[in-house]
Amino acid sequence: MESAATALEEVRGNIARVCKPARRKPEDVTLIAVSKTKGVDAIQPLIDAGQRVFGENRVQEAAAKWPALREAHPDIELHLIGQLQSNKAEEAVALFDCIHSLDRPSLLTALAKAMDKAGRRVPCFVQVNIGDEEQKGGCPIADLPAFLEAVRAAGIPLAGLMCIPPADIEPAPFFALLAKLAADHGLKGLSMGMSGDYETAVMLGATHVRVGTALFGARG
Ligand SMILES: *Cc1c(COP(=O)(O)O)cnc(C)c1O
Numbered sequence: 001m002e003s004a005a006t007a008l009e010e011v012r013g014n015i016a017r018v019c020k021p022a023r024r025k026p027e028d029v030t031l032i033a034v035s036k037t038k039g040v041d042a043i044q045p046l047i048d049a050g051q052r053v054f055g056e057n058r059v060q061e062a063a064a065k066w067p068a069l070r071e072a073h074p075d076i077e078l079h080l081i082g083q084l085q086s087n088k089a090e091e092a093v094a095l096f097d098c099i100h101s102l103d104r105p106s107l108l109t110a111l112a113k114a115m116d117k118a119g120r121r122v123p124c125f126v127q128v129n130i131g132d133e134e135q136k137g138g139c140p141i142a143d144l145p146a147f148l149e150a151v152r153a154a155g156i157p158l159a160g161l162m163c164i165p166p167a168d169i170e171p172a173p174f175f176a177l178l179a180k181l182a183a184d185h186g187l188k189g190l191s192m193g194m195s196g197d198y199e200t201a202v203m204l205g206a207t208h209v210r211v212g213t214a215l216f217g218a219r220g
Contacts, residue, residue: 034212057082160189
């Protein structure tokens with residue numbers, strides 16, 4: 001396995017390379033290093049190499065790993081990228097700087113209440129079920145206008161839209177659709193692209209890419 005610094009340089013280089021023809025600036029793309037299942041021994045070298053934005057998909061795991069690391073590095077930003085149960089909303093609001101998985105009215109209610117109680121507003125991406133898949137999380141496209149209105153009415157800072165396209169199909173059309181939906185609703189943030197497709201996502205406007213395997217190696 002190559003070093004963390006080399007992997008990071010490679011991913012950053014790839015982002016910069018595709019930004020050029022897309023007429024975008026690399027600094028407009030936030031690289032979220034997805035550290036789920038990875039221990040502090042794997043995360044620390046990436047911090048040492050300068051990475052400061054990390055993503056986790058489980059509240060419990062993040063609560064176990066990150067408080068000590070954040071104490072040592074107060075400039076770290078932690079993003080929740082995985083599905084969130086309403087009963088974990090309070091913990092998520094306390095722990096994360098951004099939530100990428102706001103996708104249903106019950107969770108909106110729970111998050112709004114948790115943010116009021118904590119006196120802390122955490123920006124949220126609304127996750128869209130972009131491939132209209134049966135068991136997948138995400139707000140149905142048809143429900144998106146009403147849901148976005150409800151999020152705005154609840155006073156939750158809206159970071160933008162997020163999607164996970166269907167597996168094993170060319171992702172570009174789904175990224176393009178998410179970008180169009182965001183533009184239609186006056187939203188700038190686009191959380192899309194993972195290890196296998198972040199370059200395509202950047203060319204189609206991603207502002208946040210969520211990259212795990214390409215930085216940390218395969219998950220066990
Ligand atoms: C695990 C995960 C990623 C990162 O996936 P890789 O293929 O390892 O880069 C991105 N987004 C979400 C929502 C994930 O759960």
